[in-house]
Amino acid sequence: MALVMGAEGEDELDGEYRWPRPPVGGWTADDLDRLPGLPPHTELIYGSLVFRSPQTLFHSRMLYLLESALLALAPDHLEVIREMTVKLDRRNRPEPDVLVVPVDANTGPRQTWFKPEDVLLAVEVVSDDSVGRDREVKPLKYARAGVPHFWRVEESDGLPVAYVYELDPATHAYGPVGIFHKELKVDLPFPIEIDLTALDRR
Known part of the structure; x- marks a missing residue:
């Protein structure tokens, strides 16, 4: 099943919201440029995606x-x-x-x-x-x-x-x-x- 962009930028699978599923061993630095629909300012720490909260x-x-x-x-x-x-x-x-x-x-x-x-x-x-x-x-x-x-x-x-x-x-x-x-x-x-x-x- 294809990963598609939702109307508000969410990742969706058959109309349902899905967080990106990490590969075995975690994400790599190059994945940040390839993953669709990541929120702005996503970071990679220890192979895990880190999303920011709204800015104060x-x-x-x-x-x-x-x-x-x-x-x-x-x-x-x-x-x-x-x-x-x-x-x-x-x-x-x-x-x-x-x-x-x-x-x-x-x-x-x-x-x-x-x-x-x-x-x-x-x-x-x-x-x-x-x-x-x-x-x-x-x-x-x-x-x-x-x-x-x-x-x-x-x-x-x-x-x-x-x-x-x-x-x-x-x-x-x-x-x-x-x-x-x-x-x-x-x-x-x-x-x-x-x-x-x-x-x-x-």
Whole structure:
């Protein structure tokens, strides 16, 4: 029986809703580009598909603030990308909320993922359903893949708190750089100053 797209984008089999059934051994990174009807921003973690919950206003505004600030500050040889996956290995293809990559990592308009060695900075803005992944799973995987800089941003009383990490190449683990409440100011991967209180500023 054929898998078809439903009227609202659901996968259907003979008119009934069906979740994609994983193959033996789980999905692979390449499957994300081939599976029909996946919700936007589907990730692959440990060979399993991960679907996002609806985005909150905090999450949306935080992404805009980070993208705008980093675009304004990044040197010309770097570009800032939102919500594109990174093919860490055959079983893991997470989607950081914000990425900083070299301009020459861009392979064209049909590109759907980056190699981990091209990622200079990965940023995750934590949602209610992503706390465990963003605090524990993804930092471990990004570090092992050699991503040199990682930020995790969480909401506290309506304002962002940024946790900044740098890779220790000897241990392939992240060491803390600092916790930033009102202003995120770092020298690496390039000089950055972001007013975190500007989250709701138009």
